[in-house]
Amino acid sequence: MRITLRQLAVFEAVARSGQVAKAAEQVNLSPPATSMALAELEKQLNARLFERIGNRLQLNSQGNLLLPLAADLLHRVEQIEQAFTPQGGDLVGQLSVSASSTIGNYLLAKAAVAFCQQHTQTHVEVAITNTQDVIQSVAQFRAEMGFIEGHCTDNRLHIEPWHKDRLLVFCHPAHPLAGQTVKSFAVKGQSWVLREEGSGTREYFVNAANELGMQPESKFCFTTPDAIKLAVKQGAGLGVLSELALEKEISRKELALVTIEGLVLERQFYRITHKSRQATSLGLAFVQFCSNFFHLSRE
Structure with missing residues (x-):
């Protein structure tokens, strides 16, 4: 053989x-x-x-x-x-990364482009899906690392905190709750436009809402932030997305925020890797680059 x-x-x-x-x-x-x-x-x-x-x-x-x-x-x-590569030599190769929707679309996509522009002999492939699919991709060795918004209980994987985020409740500017601060019972019975099952954004929001007895019921479910924002603009109900996904629409007053007393929606993002797979030098360099890149972006 x-x-x-x-x-x-x-x-x-x-x-x-x-x-x-x-x-x-x-x-x-x-x-x-x-x-x-x-x-x-x-x-x-x-x-x-x-x-x-x-x-x-x-x-x-x-x-x-x-x-x-x-x-x-x-x-x-x-x-x-x-x-056996001389120190200081440029990075070479391909890195396969999997990321859940918010992280992939609003953080990793631009980081990957910037990284490859700096290291011209590399290619970072970012597969964007939902949290559960990211977990499976890393567990099955299809991706060297994953970035998720939800919980991971797969004991084959190593999980570490990576970045922080905040979810926002929003609505059409003409909605009765637009710009209001309300108690949790005021949104009971409202229609919600949420991400699909398996989404970290949905999981985090539903868990936090249920702790306040809100029991949100989804009237519509979509797999992308753009679809959710469009549905809310059409008056389909209240939506929940990362502040990363809403910055443009809120600043243009195309959407309005709703503050619910006691509803804490600050969350942790995580980086996951397989316990049986050692990180490549390219992977480690990308993680360090992202840390510096997002730090500078916030300044």
């Missing part, structure tokens, strides 16, 4: 992206060469590693067995290369 590092790199890229064409771009091969490398690996292992679901390739049980082993080996190779 002669498994090559190239084959394992192709396998990991296909596992992350779910598509041969995208994986080919990541490993700098043509799609036919990428398909051939994957086929040769499966032949040498005498095992299928993926199942085709629609237009995507999804890891099967054999692929899930191989992925952490391949990721660990490729990481060790990267460590060897870094150990």
